[in-house]
Amino acid sequence: MEGPEVDALSFRLAALAGRQWVDRIDVPTNRWQANVLLKHCAGKRINQIYSQGRWLLWNFSHGVSWAIYPLKRWRWSAQWLDANRPVSNGFNENINPLTTRVGLRPLMRITLENGGCLTLSGRPLLLVLPTESLYRHPSLANLGPKLSDEFLTDEIWKKRLRQVAGDKTISQVIMDESVVAGISNQTKCEMLFAGRIHPAARVGTVSAPQMQEMVSAARRRADGLYRASLEGHPAHELPRHVYDRAGEPCCVCASSILAERCGRDGLWSWFCPQCQSLPQQPMLFGVDPVVDCIREIEPLNGIPMR
Ligand SMILES: [Zn+2]
The missing domain is CATH 3.20.190.10 (MutM-like, N-terminal)
Structure with a gap:
């Protein structure tokens, strides 16, 4: 629930x-x-x-x-x-x-x-x-606000998500009850799909439009759940794009949906490997140490050096 x-x-x-x-x-x-x-x-x-x-x-x-x-x-x-x-x-x-x-x-x-x-x-x-x-x-x-709390606007929620940041994954931050309380693993998976974000992506790599898509999807889902509960409809009637659909085709690109424990939040994450690809993450002090980026040094004795 x-x-x-x-x-x-x-x-x-x-x-x-x-x-x-x-x-x-x-x-x-x-x-x-x-x-x-x-x-x-x-x-x-x-x-x-x-x-x-x-x-x-x-x-x-x-x-x-x-x-x-x-x-x-x-x-x-x-x-x-x-x-x-x-x-x-x-x-x-x-x-x-x-x-x-x-x-x-x-x-x-x-x-x-x-x-x-x-x-x-x-x-x-x-x-x-x-x-x-x-x-x-x-x-x-340490419970944070719930989604229906009036002061929790989209802007404040996004700010709270980024505040935890550090080197946490987006999955860890969404499931952190001190950021916003009451988010389920199912909602997490659907939010990440809506934002086209890999479950293991670091918070710092999530763009502002992706963050907004994610938050909007969670709001729509919360409204649906709230209304369904008031009217007596079971929650599983709400659309599921990725959650619990491992092996089934993605509704956008038809790739097989994966289930992995890659979000480091202790939970399974269902996601589309094509739509939600992992972004290139900066490694050493924000510099991508790919060998090809290092300029070639003048050949010495005819042997090219890197
Ligand atoms: Zn897809």
């Missing part, structure tokens, strides 16, 4: 549960070590539900927060206790339709004062933390 999808999920959850008092929380005792802490949130009000990157964050009125991360598959579903009452606010029974085909064990059931009932199933990571020190937790402390 990608950042924009968690963003859409948080919007839908907030529409149902935001500012509501929690009547009770049911947790299977055999599944959840932190069940005592979780149950302490019963009888409290949910102040806010929002997302940062792929983290779903709940703030409660007694200064406690949940930070939930879709480490493994998860599913959120919403029902009314009164079975005859239709689920409103755009909810159908399963508000995260991405995982409806998967049988997942319920983890927690939250009953709200308005008669709404939310069930979380699957195996997410769930942290219970004091709200005041939420962003001091190592997983959250």
Whole structure:
């Protein structure tokens, strides 16, 4: 699940549960070590539900927060206790339709004062933390902005990508959660294809137009993911030019798409070797030490020297 999808999920959850008092929380005792802490949130009000990157964050009125991360598959579903009452606010029974085909064990059931009932199933990571020190937790402390943050214009994003630079690859910088949080490997591959950039290219070698193409492609994709999640369409219906298409022909040049771990980001990168060729990289102090560039020295004793 990608950042924009968690963003859409948080919007839908907030529409149902935001500012509501929690009547009770049911947790299977055999599944959840932190069940005592979780149950302490019963009888409290949910102040806010929002997302940062792929983290779903709940703030409660007694200064406690949940930070939930879709480490493994998860599913959120919403029902009314009164079975005859239709689920409103755009909810159908399963508000995260991405995982409806998967049988997942319920983890927690939250009953709200308005008669709404939310069930979380699957195996997410769930942290219970004091709200005041939420962003001091190592997983959250270095999270950058998410794509829907208003201040994150294209210009600021591009600047942030170049700031990390050094000798990092473009793949490493895109996946760096402190630059922009919530970018998936799939989005990374599609961004690089849109910019015609090799996954192992150094940030310094990416031109301004390529960078803009890349950022624009990510924005289009994020919009598509967000809207699909709100409307209940699975993300795999979005067009994939290279991601998970190894061996298939490129839609531009018909070369076979490759999958390699060349981006040094610890992940597979799918790319077209023709459209996304690796640029010539300067080596010694910015000078390309190709032998042909060295002027030929006058022949000595008839033997040409270089
Ligand atoms: Zn191609």
